[in-house]
Structures are given as C-alpha cells and as structure tokens.
Amino acid sequence: KAGVTQTPRYLIKTRGQQVTLSCSPISGHRSVSWYQQTPGQGLQFLFEYFSETQRNKGNFPGRFSGRQFSNSRSEMNVSTLELGDSALYLCASSSRDTWGYGYTFGSGTRLTVV
C-alpha cells in the first residue's frame, strides 16, 4: 500500500507570493490533516479535512487555506507569503478504523520564503 505522498519536496518562494502544496493520502483514508513544523514553534495543527469538508482548524491566519477533493487528495494554499511561513509542512491521513492508531504522515514539503 502506498504511503502518504506530498509534493513538492522542496519549494523556494518570494515574500508576497502564494504557494500550493499537495497531499495524497493512503488509499481508503478520507481524513487528511496538515501541520506546520518550525524550530521555534514545533508542530502546530493547521486544519483537517474529511470527505471534502473542513472539520477542524488550528489557530492560523486566513492566509492559510485548504481543500479536499472527492478522491481525498488535499491541497493547502498560503497566500501573501511571509518570511515566517518558512517551515516544513506535513500532512497526515487516517481512516475511521485507524483513529486510535495515530496518523500516517508524509515526508513533508520544505517551504523556504526569501
């Protein structure tokens, strides 16, 4: 079974630009969560999608948004990039049967804002 796939692996963007990151969950997993990882703040929850609906959202500004498609693939978008948005963005997937077993994570997208 293929794991969680995140693309691209690396991105370099300029302040003020926008960026879209992609996450393909494990086949059959309908829940996709996104996390931001930075050395200073650690791992912080961004949002979770299930069956194309956002069910939960972390404490991030509106510049951070996401969506989920009917095949459960998810994208997150960051508009008007700031230097502080430089981070590793991780997505994780789960299913109803695996809730108690944590989430399966992808290898992340490393975003650098210059």
Add this chain to the structure above:
Amino acid sequence: AQTVTQSQPEMSVQEAETVTLSCTYDTSESDYYLFWYKQPPSRQMILVIRQEAYKQQNATENRFSVNFQKAAKSFSLKISDSQLGDAAMYFCAYRPANAGGTSYGKLTFGQGTILTVHP
C-alpha cells in the same frame, strides 16, 4: 487545553545501552491516546508506539516500551539495546479518544527530543 511537555531537548546514548525519554501532559479528559513518533532526517514522522489511557498495561513494541503513569500524567519512552538507526527526533503526542469537534485530525505534540546514538 491539552498540553504536552518534553523537558529534554537533547539526549544521547551509547549503542546497545538503554535510554529513557520523558513526556508529561495535561488534560481534563479521562480517555485518550498517547503516541511516540520518531522523525529521522528523512523528515517522515514514524509511529513508534501507542498507549490507550484506559489500559493500565504499558505498551511494548520490540525494543521500545513505555512507562505510563496516568495519575502523574507521565508517558516516558524506553529504548533498549539502542541502535544507530534509532538516532532521530522523538515526539510525544496526545489525542482525546473522542475524535470529534476540536479534536478532529489534531494531535498535540511536545517540542521533541533529539536522540544521538554513539557507536
């Protein structure tokens, strides 16, 4: 709000020795899950071990075991017979058993402990 604290930013161990990583948490929930994740330089978070709060028996997975003290809200990870491949950042994480509302998809992580294994 739930919080998870890992008080050891860095730990080191000699190959084949035993090391214990500490984690404490705060929650008002009575039923929840606790996890230890490993993040090697490849960046992928890998689940090492999980514990269900209503089970008193400590979880064990091969060389990895936990010491779960519910009353003390403590959840430490013991790695026995440490191997070079165990070198990584380790994160303790929490999730309420009731995965609804503000808990959907959300794990609360500690700040992580960098484990170095010396040959």
